[in-house]
Amino acid sequence: MSMTPAEMAITILVVTAGTVFTRFLPYIAFPEGRKIPKYVTYLGKVLGPAVFGLLCVYCFRNTDFITSFAAGGNHGIPAIIGLVVTVAVFAARRQMFLSMAAGTAAYMIVLNLL
């Protein structure tokens, strides 16, 4: 069921507020001079990488790895290839925009071929 324009507006507002909050929080919580708890520093270091793990899983959450070609699916092969290309290019060159372009191109090519 999709959203009404009002619901979309609320969603955008909520996301904006959440994002702004994360940007301003450190400056509010630690005005000049106040000490930062070690737990907070720890979270700052580890939460970021963990979130991107979550986001990667999120991107593949609907990928159908099971449905075969006969049944109209593609075993998730384009997605797997796209993933492998992105990882390989990044491992080789360590350039974000390059690996993004390569991975996306690979995905689109394989998807349109199959």
Next chain:
Amino acid sequence: MRELKCAFPKTIPVLTGYVFLGIIYGILMTTNGFPAWLPVLTALVIYTGSMEFLMVDILLSSFNPVSALGTALMIGARHIFYGISMLNKYRGTGKAKFYLIYTTSDETFALNYDAVIPHGCDRTKYYLAVSFLDQMYWVSGAALGAFFGSMITIPVQGLDFVMTAMFVSIFMNQWMKDRDELKKTAQASAAEDRKKISLQDWILRHAPELTGVAGSVFCLLIFGPDRFIVPSMIVILAILTLIRKPVEAVYDAAEEKDQEASVGEAAEEKHQKEADEMNQTEAVHEAAEEERI
């Protein structure tokens, strides 16, 4: 303004990336039925690429503001770390501070964190120039894609994979940084106890990434694709808190080695300088002796 001239060259890599990605974002939004002004609006007020790409999905799903807020907080969690890192650098920036904090994107943070303010440039205006230019690149890209994307005739089926590719790249970046840290620590150990990287160290170093993936997959299997985000966040937070001691130990040890290395480098530089000075004094004495003879 001379700060704009100083800052612009530094932002060129961001220009290419943001404009390209922004165009894709604008196209993605409009091909999914959203009005062209929407991506421009989000580019101005949300200004977080990864979150904005997710918005395409979120706005197409059923109304769930709590989940959306949770996602925004999780994605934005890294901004908290950026803020902590910039607490001192953004001090004294006066009226500009609000805009500087508001526009702390990944790339802007990276640029300003590493910035060496050129001579004669005002610090606040420099940071401002970088932040402003970066946001304009993103907004322009989104606008171009949104308003002119329909003119592109190449097939765009599958273009949305760019979001997946972006998250995978960011994940890889983090993974490889951790791997580098592991290697540095192993190499820095004294020759007697130099050891290969143990499995335990490997797991602890990569623990955040592994926790993120494992916790999410676990919750995905239990709660399904539409409901697993919030449980995943809770599970991730819980696990990271539980394993805090051993993970912190590995991370702190690596930081100590980093500091020792830079102190060692500084000490070496000092020795080199002193040696150079001694050589110079000797040369002056020799020249003086020859003069007398």
